[in-house]
Amino acid sequence: MGFKEADFPPVDPPAFLNEPLRDRVRTLSTHWAEYGFGTPKMVHVIYLVKIAVLYLVAGISLATLTSGLNPLHISDWWNEPIVYQKLILWTVLLEAIGIAGSWGMLAGKFKPQTGGILFWARPGTIRMAPWPDKVPGTGGDSRTVFDVVVYLAFLANLLVGVAMPGRQSASFTEAMANTPLDVDASHGLINPVILYPLLVLWIVLGLRDKVAFLGSRAEQYLPAVVFFAFLPFTNMIIAAKLLIVIVWIGAGVSKIGKHFTNVIPPMISNTPWLTIRAIKRMNYRNFPNDLRPSKLASFQGHVLGTLVEIVTPLVLLFSGYKWLTLAAVVLMVCFHLFIFSTFPLAVPLEWNLLFAFLSVFLFWGYPSWEGFGVADFSPTWLLILLAAALLVMPVLGNLRPDLVSFLPSLRQYAGNWASAMWAFTPGAEEKLNSDAIVRPAKNNVTQLEQIGYEPEIAEITMQQTIGWRSMHSQGRGLYSVLYRELGEDAISDYTIREGEFACNSMLGFNFGDGHFHNWRLIEAIQKRVGFEPGEFTVVWVESQPIHKKTQEYMVIDAALGIIERGTWNVADAVEEQPWLPNGPIPINVTWRSDRVPSRSTVTGKKAPKRQEVTQP
Secondary structure: OOOOOOOOOOOOHHHHHOOOHHHHHHHHHHHHHHHOOOOOHHHHHHHHHHHHHHHHHHHHHHHHHOOOOOOOOHHHHOOOHHHHHHHHHHHHHHHHHOOEOEOOHHHOOOOOOOOOHHHHOOOOOEOOOOOOOOOOOOOOOEOOHHHHHHHHHHHHHHHHHHHOOOEOOHHHHHHHHOOOOOOOHHHOEOOHHHHHHHHHHHHHHHHHOHHHHHHOOHHHHHHHHHHHHHOOHHHHHHHHHHHHHHHHHHHHHHOOOOOHHHOHHHHHHOOOOOOOHHHHHOOEEEOOOEEEEOHHHHHHHHHHHHHHHHHHHHHHHHOOOHHHHHHHHHHHHHHHHHHHHHOOOOOOHHHHHHHHHHHHHHHOOOOHHHOOOHHHOOOHHHHHHHHHHHHHHHHHHHHOOOOOOOOOOOOOOOOOOOEEEEEEOOOHHHHHHOOOOOOOOOOHHHHHHHOOOOHHHHHHHHHHHHHHHHOOHHHHHHHHHHHHHHOOOHHHHOEEEEHHHHHHHHHOOOOOOHHHHOHHHHHHHHHHHOOOOOOEEEEEEOOOOOOOOEEEEEEEEOOOEEEEEEEEEHHHHHOOOOOOOOOOOOOEEEEEOOOOOOOOOOOOOOOOOOOOOOOO
16 A cells, blocks of 8 residues: 555446446455555554544643653653553543544544544434433433533543542552552542542433443443542552453453454454565465465464463463563553554554553552552452452343443454444435434545545445455355345345444444444434335344354344344354355344245245244
């Protein structure tokens, strides 16, 4: 890829757009294998400048100067707890504003490149409450003035927490008096009085809008803020260690299975600094004919990924040996810096830098042999209770992924995601640009046209994302259901969109979470623009439960609601090529609405007897 020029698929645009969908997907997935998204390197430089200015310079300067420390004297502040606390609040602030993760062109935001605050501080935009039918006062799908006030108060509270000087802490002073660690307790800790309203606002925000809540990465940082507010110093540090270890191990456990290996090749292919195409091809079994992951990709995924994320955190939590701990700290720092360097499409760059710093701060700055080990937490029953509380969402989310977002389930990077494909009849997608949908952005293709792309180039650019989705396990299943629902011949006439990128333009945020664009979002869109039956079809799939071999999908017609439910075997999906040269994988239909015609399964067998189920 060039500095200013993209590595665009080598196709004649008019001819390519008239090709059958299967041929287009093969071209796009093959091109991705060598070039990734083909983004100009200038875009990556913009991200690095953003990180350097907004996160490192501004964040560190605010955290240190407001705490009586010199940001240039790293040795004076790297292990100061108030700097650690403020960097976490600063990270939450940037995430909540929408200028950290899921920002910019790599996340499908072209004009504007910021979602977040432009959506969440604007009355009338779509709001996605997690339990609107169960929690009083959270119904509806439009953002109100009350929602905007809560959100802006949340941001203001975060900024106050970063800007205010620390308050002396008796537990901090006592802990430092009983340890040889060279830490100046006079800088204090964040005043818990600032954190109490912050926690209340955060919870209210979450009950009203799960998108803004998870956009602030609450599953990562809210527990830490609870520790800051309520635990004495030594317990706070140990609980923070437990939190980050559970995050790591949860992510590692989620990678055990058939999905994660499929994440590695397209991620490596999209790495901007890796320009040797031969190395990228090594992650595929037999490029260009077989784009399933190679043994090398599997090794990278399950040894350098899964094994490292499970074993190394346990070493950090329980090791009492200095050099073993140091080696584990270095390994986790390298782990996060590598992920940072690949520029994943959700671009969680700040998160990875913060976790690299936390590895050093928590486990090297406050090692277990200096009184900050698990055994030093008191009382023990409280530690057990905290551990159980931190494990509730990951355990429930892996057993019942339909109940818990993949973010609090700690399945980041696992490849086992709820996801979707959107299909529009010719011209129907233009309805999404209606002013009835209050938002600061148009759909993705229109955004590209607004920044100067020719219509055909804009279309092919966004079609690259459906090629990317096809390279993941659930993509083969989604395409299989689409072929079955729309017809092998007719499907090529539809406009096909990848759900995550489309969701970004609707809600201002997505982080790979299909729960953001489930049937509730489609229902909210339909209320505003009114698609006719058949104009807008969504195939949506839930994550695979850890104890099952199948994934459950649904077909949604925007005008008719959920019209079909079924399953496919994950093993069938991972064994196919992205473009499904052998046809759709077998689908098991468990229910189909009487409002639409029945269809046989893709294996040619008669569909199972309809099972009337209660639709949400």
